Amino acid sequence: MSGQRCKLDPKLINALIERWMPETHTFHLPCGECTITLEDVQIQLGLPVDGAALTRSIQSADWGVICYDLLGAIPDNFYGGRIEMSWLRDTFPDLENDLTKLERIRYARAYILEMIGGYLIPDLSQNLVYLRCLRF
Numbered sequence: 407m408s409g410q411r412c413k414l415d416p417k418l419i420n421a422l423i424e425r426w427m428p429e430t431h432t433f434h435l436p437c438g439e440c441t442i443t444l445e446d447v448q449i450q451l452g453l454p455v456d457g458a459a460l461t462r463s464i465q466s467a468d469w470g471v472i473c474y475d476l477l478g479a480i481p482d483n484f485y486g487g488r489i490e491m492s493w494l495r496d497t498f499p500d501l502e503n504d505l506t507k508l509e510r511i512r513y514a515r516a517y518i519l520e521m522i523g524g525y526l527i528p529d530l531s532q533n534l535v536y537l538r539c540l541r542f
Contacts, residue, residue: 414525416525469487469537472537473489476540477497477516478509481493481497485534488529488536489534489537490533490534491520491523491533491534491535494516494520501513519535522539523535
């Protein structure tokens with residue numbers, strides 16, 4: 407995996423959202439229909455797609471324990487189960503090649519939270535994301 411994160415273009419994201427057809431789960435583009443496959447996700451994120459599924463419901467209200475379990479670190483402040491996006495970026499800088507499997511998983515979780523909090527389900531402040539978005 408490279409040491410750089412991809413830069414997301416909000417205009418590109420909006421263009422894709424406008425072309426998404428939820429009935430068929432495809433994008434309608436000038437060149438035809440296309441969809442995102444699990445293989446695409448594997449290639450883009452460098453994550454394995456085989457092996458045991460990681461699923462667990464988060465029921466506890468102890469956000470420090472939940473955050474440590476998911477990310478291996480605990481921020482100074484929680485906001486009703488939300489954490490600051492800036493803390494995520496500071497705690498999980500560019501991905502290095504020599505990380506352990508567990509560290510890569512934590513980086514992937516942090517990246518997913520950044521995607522959710524920044525583009526998919528942004529908080530009104532655009533600086534907070536719910537930990538409960540991760541159902542690992």
